Amino acid sequence: MKIAVVGTGYVGLVTGTCLAETGNEVICVDINEEKVKAMQNGVLPIYEPGLEQLFHRNIKQERLHFTKDLAEAIKEAQVIFLALPTPPGGDGSADLSFVLGAAKDIAKLITDYKVIVTKSTVPVGTADKVTAVFKENTSVEFAVVSNPEFLREGVAVEDFMKPDRVVIGTTDVRARDILGELYGPYVRQGNPILFMDERSSELTKYAANSFLATKITFMNEVANMCELVGANVDMVRAGIGADARIGKRFLFPGVGYGGSCFPKDVQAMAKSAKEYGYDFKILDSVMDVNETQKKKLVKKVLEYFKDGIEGKKFAIWGLAFKPETDDIREAPALYIIDELIKHGASVVAYDPEGMPNVQRLLGDKITYAPDRYAALDGADALLIVTEWSVFRTPDFNYVKEKLKNNVIFDGRNLYDLDKMTKAGFYYSSIGRKT
Numbered sequence: 364m365k366i367a368v369v370g371t372g373y374v375g376l377v378t379g380t381c382l383a384e385t386g387n388e389v390i391c392v393d394i395n396e397e398k399v400k401a402m403q404n405g406v407l408p409i410y411e412p413g414l415e416q417l418f419h420r421n422i423k424q425e426r427l428h429f430t431k432d433l434a435e436a437i438k439e440a441q442v443i444f445l446a447l448p449t450p451p452g453g454d455g456s457a458d459l460s461f462v463l464g465a466a467k468d469i470a471k472l473i474t475d476y477k478v479i480v481t482k483s484t485v486p487v488g489t490a491d492k493v494t495a496v497f498k499e500n501t502s503v504e505f506a507v508v509s510n511p512e513f514l515r516e517g518v519a520v521e522d523f524m525k526p527d528r529v530v531i532g533t534t535d536v537r538a539r540d541i542l543g544e545l546y547g548p549y550v551r552q553g554n555p556i557l558f559m560d561e562r563s564s565e566l567t568k569y570a571a572n573s574f575l576a577t578k579i580t581f582m583n584e585v586a587n588m589c590e591l592v593g594a595n596v597d598m599v600r601a602g603i604g605a606d607a608r609i610g611k612r613f614l615f616p617g618v619g620y621g622g623s624c625f626p627k628d629v630q631a632m633a634k635s636a637k638e639y640g641y642d643f644k645i646l647d648s649v650m651d652v653n654e655t656q657k658k659k660l661v662k663k664v665l666e667y668f669k670d671g672i673e674g675k676k677f678a679i680w681g682l683a684f685k686p687e688t689d690d691i692r693e694a695p696a697l698y699i700i701d702e703l704i705k706h707g708a709s710v711v712a713y714d715p716e717g718m719p720n721v722q723r724l725l726g727d728k729i730t731y732a733p734d735r736y737a738a739l740d741g742a743d744a745l746l747i748v749t750e751w752s753v754f755r756t757p758d759f760n761y762v763k764e765k766l767k768n769n770v771i772f773d774g775r776n777l778y779d780l781d782k783m784t785k786a787g788f789y790y791s792s793i794g795r796k797t
């Protein structure tokens with residue numbers, strides 16, 4: 364099938380590359396000329412495990428192309444994916460200007476039936492808005508489909524190639540058949556393609572992310588309670604997760620959820636509910652608790668260093684909002700760094716992939732270490748913020764040699780409590796005894 368993907372951000376690039384992988388001919392279009400040139404020269408602009416190999420293979424086999432020319436991109440495409448940003452506007456609702464702007468441009472260019480697929484996370488009613496834009500600007504036949512993306516950064520290729528489900532929101536029978544055929548190769552293990560109307564599909568995406576953010580937040584609160592009553596959140600997690608109705612996954616407490624999706628989507632869903640006159644109270648609480656949770660590690664630091672932290676130096680392991688990505692959007696580490704600096708401390712950080720992005724944002728406000736151990740040199744304590752595998756089994760004797768004090772604040776519960784006590788550390792984690 365001939366496909367165009369408009370927008371080569373995270374979702375667009377993964378979508379384009381993975382659609383090419385099953386034999387489709389894909390052309391990705393972006394307004395950023397420099398980025399397009401780089402991709403034409405085989406440079407992948409994001410870090411995502413497994414993507415690079417697919418990206419090169421499909422470029423080489425001439426199934427994956429890049430252009431900045433929208434007309435060229437959509438000319439022969441049967442299906443046009445919109446993978447454009449929907450950043451939070453000033454009032455917290457999703458800003459649709461990129462999506463609607465592209466819809467207008469595309470509408471003016473099409474000459475035959477096209478299936479326009481919204482991949483971006485968009486509020487309920489967006490398919491209707493996109494449809495209205497097309498109707499105003501063309502008399503050619505088209506169908507607008509909501510097809511939300513559920514991939515996670517870090518495992519995006521796997522999530523795209525073997526999705527738990529594919530959601531296709533359309534009432535257009537022709538579009539339904541085309542997309543059913545397109546996604547067939549990805550659900551060969553029997554996972555469902557769920558066909559539904561546009562609004563249900565749009566809401567499914569927000570409900571999924573908001574539910575997951577709520578699940579994490581619930582566990583963060585359970586962890587806080589564990590600390591107060593002297594329980595261990597690892598035990599409680601195992602105890603509740605064994606119930607299939609609750610499930611084992613997404614029950615890990617930490618330093619609050621971050622990333623480009625959960626914070627934005629929870630906020631947008633709450634906002635959208637309010638617009639319909641409904642007060643979605645649980646989402647307000649989720650946002651509120653998450654803000655507090657981001658302060659949790661610094662609170663522990665300030666409780667430990669009773670005389671304040673002015674002039675102290677802290678090592679931070681992990682800057683990206685989660686492992687296996689260089690993405691630092693809404694990363695808890697940024698918040699933690701900000702708080703430490705505000706209290707007069709200095710920070711030396713190490714992250715396997717996230718440092719260039721933080722350097723662009725913070726410059727020399729902090730120091731960047733060449734490896735995990737170098738970050739520890741003379742630091743008053745180590746703070747673990749992202750659970751990269753490389754942090755899981757350090758040489759603790761060497762860690763002690765490097766640190767000024769044997770103090771670790773672990774926002775991701777990476778280590779065994781007894782082992783840490785035996786190794787002679789003051790070890791403070793989330794929802795477990797110190």
Ligand code: UGA
Pocket residue numbers: 484512513514515516517572575579612613614615616617618619620621622623624625684685
């Ligand atoms: C999330 C969803 O998981 C995807 O299904 C969705 O497609 C994506 O948003 C999106 O809307 O594009 P992502 O933001 O890549 O994916 O990351 P997650 O792995 O879901 O993690 C989100 C945040 O939750 C991270 O800050 C992570 O550290 C935190 N988290 C996750 C926890 O604190 N505890 C957990 O048990 C799981």
